[in-house]
Amino acid sequence: MKILLGGLAAILLAGVILLLAIRNNGPAVLDAVDRVTGGTRGVRLVAKTHYGQHPAQKLRIYAPAGADEPLPVFLFVHGGSWSWGDPDDYNFIARAIAPEGFVVVLAGYRLGEEGRYPAMLEDTAAAVAETARLAPRYGGDPDRIVLAGHSAGAYNVVQVALETKWLEASGVKPRGVIGLSGPYDFYPFDKPSSRAAFGAVGAGDESQPINHVHADAPPMLLVHGEDDTLVKPRNTRALARALEQAGLPVETRIYPGFDHNAPLISLASPWRQRRDVDAAVVDFARGVSEVSVPVQAETP
Structure with a gap:
């Protein structure tokens, strides 16, 4: 009996430790x-570099084994309410996507006061431009870049893809954009995170992706959890409706029972084998970048 109670206590303690670790830094766990x-x-991690002088302006570039020709590029921007997050904690995105035939780039951006609007967009656009410049060096095709992001990162990539001024200087035209649990229609600002990142600098409706839909916008895949209370799924529904009304290609996936982080978790092992978010993301990215045959991963 003592052994059983001791085992249960150990399991409970491990569970508490895991929950605390997730609360402290969920992506790292x-x-x-x-x-x-x-x-x-x-x-393989093939490059650790920066696109600016600030420590947060970092790029981490990953490539699959066995690629014989230039691959499309999958650039992912992390979330964190524009106040926290580090691409070094998101290596699982590279392990999910690179084996399917992509060079994967994880991009950081300035956060908190230094990252207030429009700094997070300036950084995301600069990260896209630097990714295009570096892509050939690491086996990527700069003309086949797919942008993706979760939460605040989804806002960043969707906004720079829709508001044309951000990518004009670099001339980069994303083949597609993937938004996971993203806020796209949240003005007036009613949460501490949005008030800090946008309201504190007097941003208005020009900061909203839904107000920048245009005829040349790239195809989009928008994924959201029906039970997301942090960024409500109406954001995805509203943007999808605006894109559809403009005659633009958009695929929308709203998952019952999913909360804010579930779409992101679905890209990590062991969950990606049990859910279809990973397949939806890969299929969309392949489709817009004209990938037909995935690269076979080596046995670890």
Whole structure:
């Protein structure tokens, strides 16, 4: 009986420790779980670099094993309410996507006071431009870039893709954009995070992706959880409706029972084998970048 009680106590303690770790830095814990349960999948970190002088303006570039020709590029921008987050905690995104035939770039951006609107967009646009410049060096095709992001990162990539001024200087035209749990129609600002990042500098409706839909916008995949209370799914529905009304290609996936982080978690092992978010993301990215045959990953 003592042994049984001791075992239960150990399990409970481990559970509490895991919950505290997730609360402190969920993506880092998710990354560790993915690495332990899924291995490297033959994915290599090929470059650690920056696109600016600020420490947060970092790029992490990953490539799959065995690529013989230039691959499309999948650039992912993390979330964190524009106040926290680090691309170094999102390696699981590279392990999910690179083996399917992509060079994967994880991009950071300035956060908190230094990252207030429009700084987060300036940084995202600069990250896209630098990714296009560096892509050939690491086996990527600069003309086939797909942008993706979660939460605040989804806002960043969708806004720079829709508001044409951000990518004009670089001339980069994303083949497609993927938004996971993104805020696209949240003015007037009613949350502390949006008031800090946007209201504090007097931003208005010009900061909203839904107000920048135009005829040349790239195809989009918008994923959201029906039970998301942090960024409500009406954001995705509203943007999808605006894109559809403009005659633009958009695929919308609203998942019952999913909360804010569930779409992101679905890209990590072991969850990606049990849910279809990973397949939806890969299929969309392949389709818009004209990928037909995935690269086979090596056994870790």
